[in-house]
Amino acid sequence: MAHPSAPSPSSFEDAVADVAQVVFRDDLAVRQISAPTGLAPNAIALAGDIRPESEHGESLYGTGRFLLLHDPTEPDPWGGPWRVVCFAQAPLDADIGIDPLVADVAWSWLVDALRAHDAPHHSASGTATKTLSKGFGGLAEEGDGAQIELRASWSPDGRFSAHVEAWAELLGMLAGLPPGSENIDSIRTKGTRRG
Structure with a gap:
């Protein structure tokens, strides 16, 4: 776990090396993917799937993307040369999906996760x-379904591995799988993917 006073990597190559050293939980399959073009001069992108059911990463539990962008011109909205953009999506039980606070809880989990991993940041924004x-x-026959989707961005300080x-x-x-639950069933029933 990174410490908030640890300096940010000074080059994009150092940032990629920092991200590459992260060890993920056993039931999260993460792979590097092609980063979208046009967002920044340099970018690294990761795709993650919780308990994928195929070698192609399809998951009924949840999926996400993580982008680390670097622009030495320091765009004003970023407040620095680095920006994280992330996406996370998971099915919900229909009775949880109707809870009016579900979106607020999803955002608070992101804030709590950043704090728990000593991942200081600023200029956060997003939608749940x-x-x-x-x-x-x-x-x-599939009945009612629900899904939560979080899109967020922030400017990271410190080591990027903590943000990943x-x-x-x-x-x-x-996905209903809190830390330490790698070998435990989800606390929610497995949802179905609708798209």
Whole structure:
């Protein structure tokens, strides 16, 4: 776990090396993917899937993306040369999905995960969206469904590995798998993917 007073890597190559040293929980499959172009001169992107059911990373528990962007011109909204952009999505039981505080809880889990991993940051922003769905016709048998989706960005301070660890913890929490639950069933029933 990084310490908040640890200096940020000075180069993008150092940042990539810092991110690469993160060890993930056994039931989170993380791989490096191609970063979107046009967001920053340098970027690294990770994809994560909780308990994937295929070698292609498909998961009924949850999925996410983590981007670390570097722009030495220090864009004003960033307040520095680095920016994290993350995405996390997980199915919910329908009765949890109707809770009016679900989105607030998802955001608080991100804030708590950043704090727990000593990942200082500033200029945070984001959205938490819950979606309710009902199947009809050929999908009627699937019944009601719900999903939570969190999109967030912030400017990291300190070691980037701590921010990756916080994102990984968020994925587990949204999937109903808190820290230390690698060999335990989800505290929620497994949802179905609707898309």
